[in-house]
Amino acid sequence: MKRMPVIQMMSALAVALAALTALVTPAAAQKPSGKFPTRPIVFVVGFGAGGGADVMARALSEAAKTVLPQPLVVENRPGAGGTAANAHVAGRPADGHTILFAHAGSSIITPVTANQPGLKWSAFEPVARIHAEEEWLMVHPDSPWKSIDQLVAYAKANPKKVRVAGAPIGGIDSFVVLSFEKAAGIDLEYIPHDGGGQAILAFLGRNAEVVVGNVSEFAQHIEAKKMVPIAVASAKRSPIFPKVSTLKEKGWDVVMVQWRSVLAPKGTPPDRVAALARAFQKAMAAESWKTFNKNSKAVDLYLGPAEFRKFLAAEEQRFTKIIDELGLRKK
Amino acid sequence: MSFIEQLAAGFASALDGYGILIMAAGVTWGIIGGAIPGISGAVAMALALPFTYGLDAPTALVMLAGVWAGANYGGSIPAILMRMPGTPASAACLFDGYELARQGRAAKALGISLICGTIGGLISILVLIALVLPLGEIVVRFGSPEVCALALFGLTLIAGLSGPSFLKGIASGFFGLLLTTVGLDTLTGSMRFTFGSADLLTGIDTISVMIGLFAVSEMFFLIAHPARPSGTLVGTASTEFPTLRELREVGRATLVGTIVGLVVGIMPGAGATASSFVAYNEARRWSKRPELFGKGSLEGVAAPETANNAVQGGDLVPTLALGIPGSNSAAIILAALILHGIMPGPFLLTKNPELVYTLFAGLIIVNLLMIPVGILILRLTLIAMKLDPPVLIASLLSLIVIGTYAGDLFVLNPIQALVFGVIGYGMRIWGFSAAATVLGIVLGMLAESELRRSLIISHGDWTIFITRPISATLIFLTFCVLVYPVLMTVLRHWRSRRVPAAPAAK
Numbered sequence: 001m002k003r004m005p006v007i008q009m010m011s012a013l014a015v016a017l018a019a020l021t022a023l024v025t026p027a028a029a030q031k032p033s034g035k036f037p038t039r040p041i042v043f044v045v046g047f048g049a050g051g052g053a054d055v056m057a058r059a060l061s062e063a064a065k066t067v068l069p070q071p072l073v074v075e076n077r078p079g080a081g082g083t084a085a086n087a088h089v090a091g092r093p094a095d096g097h098t099i100l101f102a103h104a105g106s107s108i109i110t111p112v113t114a115n116q117p118g119l120k121w122s123a124f125e126p127v128a129r130i131h132a133e134e135e136w137l138m139v140h141p142d143s144p145w146k147s148i149d150q151l152v153a154y155a156k157a158n159p160k161k162v163r164v165a166g167a168p169i170g171g172i173d174s175f176v177v178l179s180f181e182k183a184a185g186i187d188l189e190y191i192p193h194d195g196g197g198q199a200i201l202a203f204l205g206r207n208a209e210v211v212v213g214n215v216s217e218f219a220q221h222i223e224a225k226k227m228v229p230i231a232v233a234s235a236k237r238s239p240i241f242p243k244v245s246t247l248k249e250k251g252w253d254v255v256m257v258q259w260r261s262v263l264a265p266k267g268t269p270p271d272r273v274a275a276l277a278r279a280f281q282k283a284m285a286a287e288s289w290k291t292f293n294k295n296s297k298a299v300d301l302y303l304g305p306a307e308f309r310k311f312l313a314a315e316e317q318r319f320t321k322i323i324d325e326l327g328l329r330k331k
Numbered sequence: 332m333s334f335i336e337q338l339a340a341g342f343a344s345a346l347d348g349y350g351i352l353i354m355a356a357g358v359t360w361g362i363i364g365g366a367i368p369g370i371s372g373a374v375a376m377a378l379a380l381p382f383t384y385g386l387d388a389p390t391a392l393v394m395l396a397g398v399w400a401g402a403n404y405g406g407s408i409p410a411i412l413m414r415m416p417g418t419p420a421s422a423a424c425l426f427d428g429y430e431l432a433r434q435g436r437a438a439k440a441l442g443i444s445l446i447c448g449t450i451g452g453l454i455s456i457l458v459l460i461a462l463v464l465p466l467g468e469i470v471v472r473f474g475s476p477e478v479c480a481l482a483l484f485g486l487t488l489i490a491g492l493s494g495p496s497f498l499k500g501i502a503s504g505f506f507g508l509l510l511t512t513v514g515l516d517t518l519t520g521s522m523r524f525t526f527g528s529a530d531l532l533t534g535i536d537t538i539s540v541m542i543g544l545f546a547v548s549e550m551f552f553l554i555a556h557p558a559r560p561s562g563t564l565v566g567t568a569s570t571e572f573p574t575l576r577e578l579r580e581v582g583r584a585t586l587v588g589t590i591v592g593l594v595v596g597i598m599p600g601a602g603a604t605a606s607s608f609v610a611y612n613e614a615r616r617w618s619k620r621p622e623l624f625g626k627g628s629l630e631g632v633a634a635p636e637t638a639n640n641a642v643q644g645g646d647l648v649p650t651l652a653l654g655i656p657g658s659n660s661a662a663i664i665l666a667a668l669i670l671h672g673i674m675p676g677p678f679l680l681t682k683n684p685e686l687v688y689t690l691f692a693g694l695i696i697v698n699l700l701m702i703p704v705g706i707l708i709l710r711l712t713l714i715a716m717k718l719d720p721p722v723l724i725a726s727l728l729s730l731i732v733i734g735t736y737a738g739d740l741f742v743l744n745p746i747q748a749l750v751f752g753v754i755g756y757g758m759r760i761w762g763f764s765a766a767a768t769v770l771g772i773v774l775g776m777l778a779e780s781e782l783r784r785s786l787i788i789s790h791g792d793w794t795i796f797i798t799r800p801i802s803a804t805l806i807f808l809t810f811c812v813l814v815y816p817v818l819m820t821v822l823r824h825w826r827s828r829r830v831p832a833a834p835a836a837k
Contacts, residue, residue: 049377050662055669062384062670076377077740080532081515084741087530114515114522114532163788169520191787192518194600194780197655201599204653205471207788220654220676288672295674328520 036096036272037070043262044075044089045101046082051195052214053082056260056292057101060130060280063289067282072099081170082106086119094265096272099127102263104256105171108312108319113170113328121312124263128277129303129311130284131293132259133214134234135176137164138227143209148231148245151210152184159187165199165208168192170328172258173199173212175319176233178326183252203227214258215240216296233257240297259301261308270305277304338460341688345393345696353386354697357394358704361401366409366712368542369734369744371418372402372603373659380663380670388671389686393693395667399660400452400697403603403640404705407444408712411632412437413727415546419538420603420639422769423611425545426492427624427631434627438713442572443629444636445705447585451637452698454589455596455644459651460691464680466597467652473598475784476796480805481601481609482778485770487812488612491624492766503764507771510535511779518783530743537604537772539735539747544765547731547752550724552759557720577629584614584630588637595638596645600781602658603639604773610638643694651687653677664690 043061047053054076061072077085083106092098102121111120137148145151155162166173169192177190191208193199196217203211204226211218211227215238221227229244233256237246247254262280264273281302283289293300303311323329345354357379364375376398383391406421411428424444431440459466486504493500513524514534525531588610595606614634615624624631646657647664654676656662665675673683680687716723735744755765789795797803 048659048662049373049380050656050659050664050666055666058380058666058670073381075740078533079739079741080530084530084533084739088740113520160790168517170515174520189787189790191784193784194517197649198599201471201649201653201655202474202788205474207474220674220678224677226677291672292669295669295672 036275037068039097040071040073041068041096041276042075042092042098043072043101044077044085044098046077046079046085046106047101048078049076052216053101053103053106053260056131059289059292060283063283063286063292064279066286067279081110081114081168083110083114083116083119086111086124089263089265090118090123092265094125094267094269096264096268096276098265099276100124100263100265102261103172103258104175104315104319107261107263108316109172109175109323110170112316112320112323115329121263121316124266125268125273126305126308126312127262127264127273128280128305129259129261129301129308130280131298132257132301133216133296133298134232134238134257135172135212136215136218136229136233137176137180137231138203138211138213138218138222139209139230140203140206141225141228143228143230145230148247148250151230152186155184155186155188160189162210163189163191163208164210164212165191165193165202166212167196167199168194172256175322176254176256177212179254179256179322180233180247180252182322182325183247183254214296216298219297257301273305337684337688338692340685341690341692342696344389344685344689345692348390350390350393351696351700353390353394354397354693355700355704357397358401358697358700359708361398361403362405362408362701362705362708363401364398365402365405365421366417366708367734367737368409368415368417368546368731369538369736369738369748371406371538371659371738372399372420373663374738375402376660376663380667383667384670388668388673389689389693391667391671392664392686392690393697395664396690396693397697397700399643399664400640400694400701401704402660403452403643404445404448404636404701405708406639407448407632407636408441408709409546409727411440411444412712412716413546414549415727415731416538416541418603419541419773420607420642421636422541422545422604422773423607423635423639424632426611426766427626427628429549430625430627431629431632436627437716438709439573439577439629440632441709443577443581443632445702445709446573446578447581447588447633448636448640449698449701450585451589451592451639451641452643452701453695455593455641456691456694456698457644458593459644459647459694463648463652466648467677470597470599470649470652472801474799475781475788476799476802477805478598478600479778479781479785480796480802480809481595481598482605482774482781484805484809484812485605485609485612485774486778487809488608489764489767489770491612491615492764492770494762494764496762499762500764500767503758503767504771504775506763507768507773508775508779510540510768511772511776518780518787530741533741535772536735536739536741536744536747537776538738539744540751540772541769542731542735543748543751543753544755544758544769547728547748548755548759548765550728551752551756553720553724573629581630581633583617583619584634585637587614587617588634589641591634592638592641593645596642596657597648598645599649599655599657601777602646603642605777606638606642607635608770608773610634640698650675651679651690654679 045057057074064072089100107121196213229241233254235255364370379398406418409415409417410421410425414429416422428440489504515532591610592606595601615621646661649655649657650661732745735748
């Protein structure tokens with residue numbers, strides 16, 4: 001047999017060593033040890049850096065620094081309405097060192113409409129609901145409608161005339177509008193944009209009469225007198241604009257908030273899930289988080305693992321009903 | 332405080348402490364990140380974001396500004412040397428850049444990209460500083476019809492990229508348009524061409540597909556036809572930088588690039604990539620030597636590279652005036668502000684002027700810093716290019732796989748790069764135009780979504796495109812561009828029929 005040249009032997013050895021290491025390492029990582037966390041926790045976000053989800057995750061990670069011995073590291077895996085991140089986290093070891101950002105769109109609406117149960121919240125362990133922002137409907141200051149009733153009356157007489165700008169179909173914005181249309185029996189023209197910012201630009205450019213979204217995106221524009229709130233999709237009136245009515249009080253049961261939360265891979269040990277939830281609860285008392293909430297006009301809505309699971313089941317029922325009524329489910 | 336005083340204070344704040352070192356570090360990382368294929372400017376900035384937490388707000392901003400500026404240039408390095416766009420915005424400079432490299436004039440092309448890019452960046456920043464508020468009023472006038480019209484105008488470039496067969500060029504362009512339909516459609520929520528796979532919901536990854544069509548196919552080609560007598564991949568790579576005379580020659584192209592970059596940058600939705608293609612097209616139209624384009628024209632490098640840097644100023648107009656990011660990169664600047672407790676919006680300029688002026692000063696400084704840092708990195712890259720071709724090709728293919736994965740951590744991205752490498756190779760053999768396909772992808776995506784959005788806005792009325800002034804102008808220009816060559820051919824034909832009659836009449 002011909003002798004192998006030294007270089008080839010060394011490479012074969014290196015490959016063998018690498019293969020052995022690769023086989024050993026995941027097993028070692030999954031061995032349950034008492035302490036948690038033992039290395040940085042990866043916080044996977046299904047949206048791009050700089051967007052609302054990403055900024056919230058980063059702010060939460062900052063606040064968690066005071067509470068957890070290991071840092072939270074945000075990892076952006078955008079795509080597929082946030083579900084690319086879900087798919088990734090589903091395959092990660094369930095040892096508490098990987099967590100997933102979730103909101104209604106990425107954990108309920110998109111998986112249901114795309115018929116992908118493996119990406120739904122129920123395929124994961126709920127950790128905690130963190131905070132929420134209300135969904136608002138805004139009009140121009142010189143708009144002919146001074147109240148939501150006037151808008152509805154006009155819309156009834158002029159179907160498909162009132163243009164509403166908002167975020168892509170499948171997100172909370174679109175659901176608020178579609179549910180409102182159904183509840184009030186009107187026909188609006190929803191114009192989906194690639195994001196809240198683009199929707200605001202379209203509205204400011206008078207390409208839409210109404211814009212729907214979070215008040216955090218609108219705050220400074222309201223101050224600059226470029227938009228005026230006409231209704232809010234909450235259960236109660238907001239302390240920021242006490243004169244603005246809710247859709248519910250007018251008889252249209254449209255209550256939807258953009259809540260944001262954390263999930264973990266299925267099978268994550270309950271004690272670790274509880275430890276993470278407790279840590280987030282404490283982090284929400286941090287100064288930096290309070291400032292962040294104040295600036296974004298968001299409201300802390302902490303729910304621990306058990307209550308959050310119940311909340312998610314209820315939300316799924318609610319959204320599925322709307323999805324089916326609107327015929328959005330993929331055939 | 333007067334405007335000059337505020338700007339001076341901004342400079343003082345930016346240069347305070349280790350400011351200059353941090354900005355230089357930002358620019359260095361930006362150039363490197365931009366050069367790694369698959370890592371765009373926005374991704375490079377996102378990767379740098381955690382490092383800004385410990386810094387105070389002004390320092391964080393100027394560091395990110397450095398990364399942004401650096402990445403705009405960095406992408407052109409592999410594009411010129413290896414036909415491999417480091418960022419999508421650098422794709423347009425490879426048509427002439429790579430030809431120049433093959434002629435042994437890589438350093439000239441890289442030098443032009445660096446210097447003209449810096450000029451474009453500086454001019455756009457100065458325009459931004461002077462006119463941010465008035466421009467902020469105009470930006471809302473650019474709506475979906477305007478962006479659609481611009482995209483259509485840019486698509487006329489397909490004719491120029493077609494090569495010998497116009498029909499194959501159009502087919503290639505339509506192939507690109509078809510590719511953009513894959514995925515979740517944001518306007519209806521329906522899934523197109525996803526074949527039931529959740530992975531395809533995002534659609535194709537533009538940068539991976541570009542790298543596949545241009546770079547991977549080129550590498551397959553080089554493997555199949557190893558023909559370089561001198562042994563190096565880019566010929567006898569001279570490290571001669573462009574002379575002053577050569578810089579003067581590209582002056583017109585640089586001007587075109589700056590204007591296009593500024594205008595397209597302000598338009599919401601259209602960014603550095605679209606502007607670089609439109610600038611290439613326009614530079615060729617206004618050039619004194621249009622026949623050189625595609626064969627190694629320095630102008631063909633100057634225009635797109637200037638445009639993609641000049642987009643910086645435009646992107647920041649809505650970002651600073653309205654708090655709405657003009658691009659993904661600008662979104663990260665806003666994220667940094669939010670994470671430091673500052674809310675962006677129409678009041679940023681009035682409530683935090685020192686911060687904004689520090690950013691202005693920082694942008695000017697980092698654009699200037701690009702030149703020394705850029706030259707340094709350039710020299711290092713040119714040394715690396717002297718490697719044996721097989722080693723180089725293997726290393727670059729590994730870099731492509733790593734780079735396309737590193738951005739979104741999505742395994743389908745490197746797979747797309749490789750698959751489209753095969754497709755690109757096939758297209759090359761059979762006379763199709765990968766460039767037209769890329770154009771179709773970049774501008775087609777924009778044209779389709781904005782067209783449909785425009786029709787929703789107009790309640791189905793197609794005249795919206797001609798009743799709005801800006802959109803009407805662009806449509807008219809597109810029409811002229813399409814009709815002009817036909818008109819010329821007809822006129823020439825008609826004139827040549829008349830001429831014989833004249834001497835007979837004498």
